[in-house]
Amino acid sequence: MPASVSLQGYLILAAVLFAVGLFGVVTRRNTIGILLGIELMLNAVNINLVAFARFNGDAVGMVFTVFTISITVAEVALGLALVILIFRVRRTAIADHLDLLRG
Amino acid sequence: MTLETVGFGVVATVLLASSLAVVLTPNLFHAVLYLAAALVATGVVFLLLDQPFLFAVQLLLYAGGVVTIAVFAIVVTERLVGDRITQTSRQIFSGFIIAGAVLVGLLTFILRAPLTRPRPPLAGDFTRAIGDAVLTRFVLSFELLGMLFLAALLGALYFARPDD
Numbered sequence: 001m002p003a004s005v006s007l008q009g010y011l012i013l014a015a016v017l018f019a020v021g022l023f024g025v026v027t028r029r030n031t032i033g034i035l036l037g038i039e040l041m042l043n044a045v046n047i048n049l050v051a052f053a054r055f056n057g058d059a060v061g062m063v064f065t066v067f068t069i070s071i072t073v074a075e076v077a078l079g080l081a082l083v084i085l086i087f088r089v090r091r092t093a094i095a096d097h098l099d100l101l102r103g
Numbered sequence: 104m105t106l107e108t109v110g111f112g113v114v115a116t117v118l119l120a121s122s123l124a125v126v127l128t129p130n131l132f133h134a135v136l137y138l139a140a141a142l143v144a145t146g147v148v149f150l151l152l153d154q155p156f157l158f159a160v161q162l163l164l165y166a167g168g169v170v171t172i173a174v175f176a177i178v179v180t181e182r183l184v185g186d187r188i189t190q191t192s193r194q195i196f197s198g199f200i201i202a203g204a205v206l207v208g209l210l211t212f213i214l215r216a217p218l219t220r221p222r223p224p225l226a227g228d229f230t231r232a233i234g235d236a237v238l239t240r241f242v243l244s245f246e247l248l249g250m251l252f253l254a255a256l257l258g259a260l261y262f263a264r265p266d267d
Contacts, residue, residue, distance in 0.1 A: 024126030059232035
C-alpha cells in the first residue's frame with residue numbers, strides 16, 4: 001500500500017459514488033428518493049473539485065466547492081418545496097404517477 | 104501504511120456503504136438518515152484533504168440543512184397517505200446497466216489519465232486563501248450567489264403560500 005493516497009484514489013472514490021447516485025436516480029420511484037440520489041452525485045463532484053484543488057495547491061477549486069455546496073442546498077430546498085406543492089395538488093409523490101404532460 | 108491511508112480506507116468504506124444504503128433501503132426515512140451518514144463521511148474526506156473549512160460548511164449546510172428539509176418533506180408527503188413510508192425501486196436491472204456503464208467509462212478515463220503529480224505540501228492557510236479569492240477575484244459570483252438565494256427564498260415562499 002502506498003504511503004499516501006494518490007489523486008487517483010480520490011477520483012475513483014468519487015466515480016463510484018457518482019455511479020451509486022445515478023443508480024438511485026434511475027431506480028427510485030419516489031421523487032424524494034430521486035432527489036437524495038442527486039445529492040449523492042453532487043457530493044461526488046465536490047470530492048473531485050476538492051481533490052484536484054488540493055493536488056494542484058490552488059484555492060480556486062475550494063471556492064468553486066463552496067459555490068456548488070451553496071447552490072445545491074438552494075436547489076434541494078426548492079426541489080422539495082416543489083415536491084410538497086405537487087403532492088398538495090396531485091396527492092402523490094411517486095414520479096410515475098406525475099404524467100400530466102404525457103400526450 | 105500511514106494514518107492517512109488507513110483513514111481513507113475507513114472513510115471510503117463508510118461512504119460507499121451508506122450511499123448504497125441510501126439507494127437500496129426500502130424505508131425512505133432510513134434513506135435520509137443514511138444520506139446524513141454519507142454527507143458526514145464526505146466531510147471527513149474533505150478533512151483528509153486538509154480542508155477543515157469545507158468540512159464545517161458541509162456539516163452546516165448539507166448534514167444540517169438538507170437532511171432537515173428532506174425529513175420535513177417526508178413527514179408532509181407521507182403522513183397524509185397513511186403510516187406507510189416504504190418505497191419501491193423499479194427497473195433495477197436497467198439502472199444497474201446504466202450506472203455500471205457510466206462507472207466503467209469514468210474509471211477507464213481516470214486510470215488512463217497521466218495523473219502522476221504528487222501531493223504538494225500544505226502551503227499556507229487554505230481557509231484564508233478561500234476568503235481572499237471569494238472577496239477579490241470571485242466577488243461578482245459571490246454577489247450573484249446572494250441573488251440566487253434571494254430568488255430561491257422568494258420561490259419557496261411563493262410555493263408555500265396558503266391557497267386563498
